[in-house]
Amino acid sequence: MAKIKIDISGKVAKPQVVVGIDLGTTNSLVAWVNPASGAAEIIADAMGALVPSVIAFGDGGVAQVGVLAKSGLVDRPDRTVFSVKRLLGKSYKDIAAFQSYLGYRIIDEEKDAMVKVQVDDRFYNPIELSAIILRELKQKAERVLNADVLQAVVTVPAYFNDSQRQATRDAGKLAGLEVLRIVNEPTAASLSYGIGLDRDKEQTVLVYDLGGGTFDVSILKIEDGVFEVLSTKGDTALGGDDIDRSVMMHWQSEQVVLSELTAVGDVHRLRLLAEEAKVFLGANEDKVFVHVFDLGDGSVVDLRLDYHGLEAAARPLMLKTKDCIAAALRDAQLKPEHIEAVVMVGGSTRYPEVLKLLSGMFPHVTVNNQINPDEVVALGAAIEADVLAGNRKDVLLLDVTPLSLGIETAGGLMDVLIPRNNKIPCKVGREYTTSVDGQVNLMISIYQGEREMVSENRKLGEFVLKGIPAMPAGLPKIEVVFALDADGLLKVQAKELRSGVVQHIEIKPQYGLTDDQVEKMLLEGFQFAQADIQTRLHQEAINEGQQLVYLAQRFMEKNANLMNAEEIEGTKQRIVALECLLQERAEKDMILSAVTDLNDYTRPFAERLMDVAVSAALKGKEI
């Protein structure tokens, strides 16, 4: 139930609602559990349910998000940011190869730091960009439900590492949302089919998620409120977009002029048509898609595609996803017949060949595809949010750590203290000793990952336990304790038990933000709110100037016979001066002083003319 709060004055405050958010690469959605029906529902407004994960920056840094921003992909690709999710928790180095595909600019100054996007002279990191999308979703929910939305469950791909999860959490914080939990997308999708809600039922589920630009297949074992990821395979460069590209290339191979298109906008237009053809033929297998493509130079090209053409274009993608499924089964050491349920996720699973593929591979199960594949993740997130808000006492959903955590031991080996899929919060301790006689310092290096050698895993941090009393090797008893809290924050403590020397560290993932940084970004947000006001005042001055130029010109045209030559010349000069300032978008104050100057100069004869007009009016004469 949504809580209703009443403040001291007796006014009814808005109800508070917790929501589930699917923050997608291509599209995002927000959902809630409607207390009236107890069912999860997608929150839609006049713009629809899907919020395209696209941000279009206007002049002065003001951003548009969603449907309205999408046209910017064609019109203003340099200031229209998409696929933010791919940048999350990544450095420039990680995505340099991907740069050519983006119409906007990413910055390569610090190769190892969090990647940044440049629009005009402003830089945005992926956390800020994700926060812009999340804030849009939050506000959409608040508008539609007429409620306050302060808490959310946000979903991420099962393969997201700790820093990407932390970045998502930080983005929520920046958007004014407390992220109750980061949930794996396949977990959320399963939940929306009711899988995992029954505590007594153990199940092995395969989730097939084919989105716009990513493919993931995950195998989950669900038992006692724990969704364990047995294996996850996928390709972050595989998805419905590949079908579009492939259809586009098919058209280009048929008509050479199309392969000569160079403008980003034209290529985008062709790609959008390829997508349209794909969607159309999926629903009309026996029809032919036809479109007349305008080349912009007066000539046109006929585009055609039938279902066979589409199938041929999509075949390589379908085969790759099939290989991924086989690999995921192998990794989980399972055979197809061990899978007890299959769940379909992602807009691209509407392509009819997907269902054929899955029914063929898993003939013994029914494939869960009744729920809208765009909405299934957000709906599941809403269910999880509802459970975490305490509205469903019958269900228990535990959080698990996605990757193993451990320390480096002799020879560069990874010694795991908290294995992956361990329930969190949790606390684990283990004893170690020194390997050298008289060793007084011990370096504790903390790693995350599944590999045997720490060099293959990701280093989270390190510290030195100092002041160990000199003893023969093997004698000191050093206890290392890992405590992982519900927010994924890891605290590591090392203590020499004989002497009581102790040292500890708190680990924040590498690309995550400290509270100070989040605070700083929030403050910057306020500062830019100031800048936005300045932009608006400037624009208002320009508008005022333009209007005055127009009025003064009209005034002169109408009343030239009532003004002397000097007045006409003086007015003209001032109009030209103001026009120049307007054209170069001069500073607000310069424009305003030119406006004042022109107004002051023309006022005496405007008044004189007014007198003429008034006396004429009094005489009943038209002028």
Ligand code: ADP
């Ligand atoms: P993401 O998870 O990456 O945000 P979505 O799950 O929203 O992506 O899927 C977007 C993809 O789904 C796009 O490639 C789009 O073309 C594709 N898609 C949407 N509807 C259909 C359809 N009816 N048939 C085939 N593909 C579709």
Ligand code: MG
């Ligand atoms: Mg998705």
